[in-house]
Amino acid sequence: MNWRLRWARHHLSALIHDSELRVLGLALVCAVAASSAVQLFGDRMARAITAQSGESLGADLIISARSPIDDTAISALNPQLRMARTIHLPSVIWFGDSNHLAGLKAVDEHYPLKGELRTAAAPLHEERVARQIPEPGSAWVDAQLWSELRLQRDATIEVGATTLRVSRLLTYEPDRGSGFVDIAPRLLINMQDLPATKLLQPGSRAQYRVLVSGDEDSLQQVKALEFPPDTQLSTPADARPEIRSAVSRAESFLALASMTASLLGAIAVGLCAHQYGQRLRADVALLRCLGAARRDILGALLISLLTMASVAGGLGAAIGWAVQFLLQDLAQLMLLPSLPPPHPLALAQAWLIALILLAGFALPPLLDATRAAPIAVLRNDNPQQRSGWGWQFAALAGLVGLLALQAPTWSMLGAVIAGQALTAALLAVLSLAILALLRPLRHAALRGWRLGLGNLLRRTGLSIAQSMALGLGLLALLLLTVVRHDLLQGWQNKLPPDTPNQFLINIQSDQVEPLQAFLKARGVTAQRIWPMARARLVAVNDQPVDADSFSDPETQRWINRDFNLSWADQLGDDNRMVEGQFWGPEAHGQALISAELYVQERLGVGIGDTLSLDFAGDVRRFTIHHLREVDWESFQPNFFLLTPPGVLDDVPATWLTSFYLPPEQRSAMRDLNQTFPGVTVLDLDALMDQVRTIMQRIVGALEMVFVFTVAAGLIVLLAAMEAGRHERRREIALMRTLGASRREVRQALLSEFAALGALSGLVAALCAQAVGWVLAAQVFEIPYEIRWLTVVGSAAAGAVLVCALAWLSLRPVTNTPPDRILRE
Numbered sequence: 001m002n003w004r005l006r007w008a009r010h011h012l013s014a015l016i017h018d019s020e021l022r023v024l025g026l027a028l029v030c031a032v033a034a035s036s037a038v039q040l041f042g043d044r045m046a047r048a049i050t051a052q053s054g055e056s057l058g059a060d061l062i063i064s065a066r067s068p069i070d071d072t073a074i075s076a077l078n079p080q081l082r083m084a085r086t087i088h089l090p091s092v093i094w095f096g097d098s099n100h101l102a103g104l105k106a107v108d109e110h111y112p113l114k115g116e117l118r119t120a121a122a123p124l125h126e127e128r129v130a131r132q133i134p135e136p137g138s139a140w141v142d143a144q145l146w147s148e149l150r151l152q153r154d155a156t157i158e159v160g161a162t163t164l165r166v167s168r169l170l171t172y173e174p175d176r177g178s179g180f181v182d183i184a185p186r187l188l189i190n191m192q193d194l195p196a197t198k199l200l201q202p203g204s205r206a207q208y209r210v211l212v213s214g215d216e217d218s219l220q221q222v223k224a225l226e227f228p229p230d231t232q233l234s235t236p237a238d239a240r241p242e243i244r245s246a247v248s249r250a251e252s253f254l255a256l257a258s259m260t261a262s263l264l265g266a267i268a269v270g271l272c273a274h275q276y277g278q279r280l281r282a283d284v285a286l287l288r289c290l291g292a293a294r295r296d297i298l299g300a301l302l303i304s305l306l307t308m309a310s311v312a313g314g315l316g317a318a319i320g321w322a323v324q325f326l327l328q329d330l331a332q333l334m335l336l337p338s339l340p341p342p343h344p345l346a347l348a349q350a351w352l353i354a355l356i357l358l359a360g361f362a363l364p365p366l367l368d369a370t371r372a373a374p375i376a377v378l379r380n381d382n383p384q385q386r387s388g389w390g391w392q393f394a395a396l397a398g399l400v401g402l403l404a405l406q407a408p409t410w411s412m413l414g415a416v417i418a419g420q421a422l423t424a425a426l427l428a429v430l431s432l433a434i435l436a437l438l439r440p441l442r443h444a445a446l447r448g449w450r451l452g453l454g455n456l457l458r459r460t461g462l463s464i465a466q467s468m469a470l471g472l473g474l475l476a477l478l479l480l481t482v483v484r485h486d487l488l489q490g491w492q493n494k495l496p497p498d499t500p501n502q503f504l505i506n507i508q509s510d511q512v513e514p515l516q517a518f519l520k521a522r523g524v525t526a527q528r529i530w531p532m533a534r535a536r537l538v539a540v541n542d543q544p545v546d547a548d549s550f551s552d553p554e555t556q557r558w559i560n561r562d563f564n565l566s567w568a569d570q571l572g573d574d575n576r577m578v579e580g581q582f583w584g585p586e587a588h589g590q591a592l593i594s595a596e597l598y599v600q601e602r603l604g605v606g607i608g609d610t611l612s613l614d615f616a617g618d619v620r621r622f623t624i625h626h627l628r629e630v631d632w633e634s635f636q637p638n639f640f641l642l643t644p645p646g647v648l649d650d651v652p653a654t655w656l657t658s659f660y661l662p663p664e665q666r667s668a669m670r671d672l673n674q675t676f677p678g679v680t681v682l683d684l685d686a687l688m689d690q691v692r693t694i695m696q697r698i699v700g701a702l703e704m705v706f707v708f709t710v711a712a713g714l715i716v717l718l719a720a721m722e723a724g725r726h727e728r729r730r731e732i733a734l735m736r737t738l739g740a741s742r743r744e745v746r747q748a749l750l751s752e753f754a755a756l757g758a759l760s761g762l763v764a765a766l767c768a769q770a771v772g773w774v775l776a777a778q779v780f781e782i783p784y785e786i787r788w789l790t791v792v793g794s795a796a797a798g799a800v801l802v803c804a805l806a807w808l809s810l811r812p813v814t815n816t817p818p819d820r821i822l823r824e
Contacts, residue, residue, distance in 0.1 A: 024272035024362065025312050031265025032316025032354045033323065038258045039349055039406075040342045041324035058112035058175035059084065059211035061219050062234040063227065069210050077221050081214040084110035085191065086175075089206040091199055093141075093187055094158035095149040102145050102185045104159065105173075106194040107133050113213035115174025122146075122153055123670070127171050136192045138167040144681050145185035147673040160197030164189060175211070185680070258406045259416050262353055266399055270361035277365030284370050297370050305358055305366075313354035349406075356399060411774075419475065419771035426763045427471040471760035471767075474798050478768035478790075499635050500658035502669070503682035505532075507655035511676055518675060519659065522668045528572070529657040530637045533648050534562045538619060539612035540603055555602045563613065567643045574634035580607050580626025589646035593622035596640045597629045611641075615651050635684060746807075753806040754799045761798020765791040 063069055071083060084107070091104040109132070117130040123143055134140050139159070141151065146169055149157070155166045170188050200206055212222055223233060287297055324342065400417065407413035507515060512529055519525075537559060539545060547556040571582055578597060583590075593611060600606060605624060612621045622643065630638045637656055661668065669681055732745055740748075769791060 024269065024276055025308060027265070027268035027272045028308070028312040028354060028357065028362075029316040029319065031261075031269060031357055032313050032351070033319040035258065035261045035265060035353045036317045036320025036351075037323040038261045038320075040320060043343050044324070044341075057211070057234065058115050058173075059213050060114070060235070061212040061222060062175070063210040063212065063222075063231060064234065065208050065228060065231045066206070067208065067228070067230070069208050069227075069231070071210050073225055074210070074212065074222055077225075078214060078218040081212060081218050081222070082110065082113050083213075084108055084113050084211040086111060086209045086211065087191070087194060087200070087206055088209065089199060089204055091159060091187070091197070093145065093149065095151060095155060098149050100145060100148045100185060102141075102187045104187045104189065104197075104199070106189050106191045108191045109133060111211065112174050113211050116172075117170070117174075118172040119168040120171050122169055124666075125169070130168070134167060134188060134190050136190045137165060138190070139164040139193075140168045140170040140188040141166055142170045142186040143669075143683070144673075145187060147670060148185060159187065159189070159193075160199040162193065162196040162198075164193060252408050252412060255406050255408050255412065256416070259403050259412075262399065262403060262406070263416075263420060265353065265357055266361050269357045270365075273362035274365045277368055280366060294370055298367070301363075301366055301370070305363065309354055309358045313351055316354065317351055360396070360399065415771055415774040419767055419774070422767055422770070424468050424471070426767065427468045427760065430759065430763055471764045474761050474764035474794070474801075475767055475771075478764055478794055498660045500660050501635075501683065501685045502661045503637070503656065503658045503684065504672075504679050505654070505656040505682065506680045507657070507676075509653070509655065511679065512655055515657075515676060515679070518672065522665065522671075524659050524661060524665070524668065528637075529655050530566045530568075530639075531648075531653045531655050532639075533565050533615065533651045533653040535565055535613035535615045536562050537611060538614045539610075539621075540605060541610050542612070542621075550602075552602070558602055563641055564639055565613070565641045565643060565648065566637075566639045567645050567648055569645050571628065572636060572638075574631040574636050574638065576629045576631075578627045578629050582628075583625055583644050587625070587644045590644060591620065591622050591647060592625040592644055594642040595624050595627055596638075597627060599640050600627055613641075615648075618651070749806060750803050753802045757799035757802030758795045759798075760802070762791070762795035764798065765794030768794075 063071075063074075071085075074081065074083065086108070087106045089104055091102060092099050093102045093104075111133060117133070118127050119130045119140060120127045123146060139157065141149075141157075145151070146166075151157070151166050153166065156163050157166060170186055173186070173188070194200065212219065214222075227233070284297055288294070321342070400413075403417065404413055407416070504515070507529070516529070537545065545559065547559050550556055550559060569583075569585070569588070571577075582594070583592060595605065595611075603611075605611070607624050607626060609624050610621055611624065612619055632638065635658070637658055669683075672679065673681065732749075735745055735748070736742075769787070
């Protein structure tokens with residue numbers, strides 16, 4: 001057998017006996033296991049959350065258009081695809097001499113594909129899940145239409161050219177959107193009854209929808225089909241802003257856990273490989289003295305590394321695969337009824353991480369060992385080692401590339417990498433500074449503490465390296481703690497229990513004060529009452545515009561509808577200034593306009609540009625005064641366009657407001673409908689319950705993923721403890737031989753690692769707070785408050801944790817007879 005193969009086999013068998021190789025193999029297995037488990041489970045959880053959020057649409061995909069949709073091509077793709085059809089259009093509903101404009105929705109027998117319909121026999125009656133749609137000849141109406149028309153059970157209403165019997169009160173539908181026919185009072189009928197109404201005429205404002213549900217591959221095939229230009233495809237992630245934001249943040253949180261696991265694996269493997277490389281120098285020197293060429297030694301090293309990568313990578317991937325299935329059981333018990341199957345690409349990516357870690361972080365120290373001069377090694381000299389900069393730069397580039405694959409946004413990638421780099425730099429600088437400050441204290445301390453501080457000062461390079469490694473590991477643990485306790489809490493707090501759940505629209509000017517008095521008398525605190533006017537955009541910078549002026553389909557749809565405007569002398573807390581300053585009293589009455597960022601993105605306008613708006617034939621020209629950003633998840637009234645007070649006083653307008661109504665005061669809405677019959681009430685309780693449910697599911701999933709990633713951080717700390725372990729064994733033996741007691745040895749060890757832990761914990765806590773603030777502001781877009789108590793506590797926790805790990809690692813050495821260590 002070739003000696004290179006024999007030497008490689010020797011190194012692989014040494015995994016069982018050599019401590020450095022054991023730790024290196026264990027670090028690699030744990031790194032791959034952590035990465036693969038997080039990748040696999042995170043990918044499955046993200047896909048499951050997206051699929052579950054399909055309940056908010058009643059399907060996995062909605063195809064909508066203003067003309068009938070030919071679904072034959074969809075049916076031909078895959079017989080396993082399920083489809084349902086709905087038609088939406090506005091219609092005036094008559095009951096006796098009363099009438100009201102409603103959003104009519106005709107559905108077929110397959111609706112809904114996901115989620116559920118809920119109904120009740122009448123207002124204030126028990127709500128039940130509907131197992132089928134309305135029977136032909138019957139209709140379901142929501143509470144608003146029931147109240148507006150003063151309906152009763154089995155009442156007969158006129159819908160177009162036919163009559164229908166009101167059989168149930170509709171309390172919840174999964175796909176209710178935010179367009180007019182969706183926010184208007186709802187009338188749900190069977191598709192078979194629609195032709196009899198004769199409402200579908202040329203020019204009618206009907207919207208046709210095809211709901212599709214199936215596996216991911218089939219849905220991608222549907223999306224790849226060619227549809228007419230006016231067709232819109234909506235998924236759970238992009239159809240509703242509040243659902244889209246929840247899913248996006250979930251993917252960001254899970255990506256952060258996966259990126260952290262990759263960084264931890266790199267640190268652990270690099271530490272262990274460096275320590276083993278130091279011991280490998282003696283073996284290489286002996287082989288060089290026996291005539292082995294450096295090329296042959298490198299070949300043997302590559303064989304052993306590739307074999308180790310295959311074995312450790314396969315074992316780690318298998319462990320990760322098994323662990324994510326255990327997490328799946330927890331998810332099914334706690335969160336979701338089912339998870340999609342694991343995606344092979346996620347496992348392949350985790351294996352790629354193993355190869356990058358070995359090639360970039362284990363190979364350079366081993367290459368350094370082969371460069372050492374044999375005579376210097378045999379004389380136990382310690383010449384300055386040359387780092388394999390090319391390999392290290394390649395490894396860092398590969399690691400950055402892997403992190404980029406896992407990061408959903410460039411801002412998250414930059415924040416995590418910058419946080420790690422900043423921590424490493426701060427740890428290096430502060431370690432040097434603190435070591436310099438500790439030098440005078442060395443002589444004033446007790447003997448045991450003096451020995452410990454002396455170890456830190458004598459091994460300055462190793463102390464700084466250990467401090468950086470410990471700090472980076474603690475940063476990962478603290479960052480996950482920050483995410484779990486602060487970022488997630490801040491996210492959930494964006495939708496507090498008293499978030500407004502009732503919207504009132506179509507309030508007339510003469511009803512504003514009586515309505516405020518009505519709500520105040522019942523103990524209801526209404527938010528600000530906003531005026532609202534409607535206009536259509538006709539020109540930008542005096543150039544006429546219409547849908548054909550833009551190529552983007554979303555802009556074409558947006559430009560074709562009326563804009564809702566309001567006026568205000570101050571902004572709400574959910575508005576943030578982006579460019580310019582909000583106007584003061586001197587701007588009142590001037591033709592200025594405040595534009596939301598979405599307007600800038602769609603129209604490409606900025607401060608100083610002009611918008612011409614048509615108010616029912618009255619065209620007015622406005623100059624953009626400033627740009628702002630609205631938090632559309634606040635469930636507060638907001639507008640794309642605002643003007644100063646006194647500009648639109650002569651334009652026809654209605655008013656709207658919002659407020660929180662506790663469940664025990666629901667009867668107040670019945671009184672409101674009777675007192676103000678023209679006011680439209682929008683009940684958002686069902687929608688808010690959906691958002692809160694998704695938040696709770698995501699938080700539970702992240703807790704499970706983060707626990708596993710924290711375990712990877714502890715492995716890094718253990719690996720840092722192994723650095724210099726053999727050197728410390730000889731030092732402890734010499735100290736014991738020269739008369740030091742076990743107590744003094746313990747004091748020396750504890751003082752050394754307590755200083756290291758406190759220093760690392762302090763800097764890591766500061767950086768974790770900084771990175772948390774960047775992630776909150778740039779990635780998750782939620783408020784964040786720095787907690788200084790966490791910084792102080794982290795320094796103390798770092799000292800205790802590092803001391804405990806160091807004691808567990810080095811305690812057997814203090815109990816080993818010194819002569820046995822010195823004879824090794």
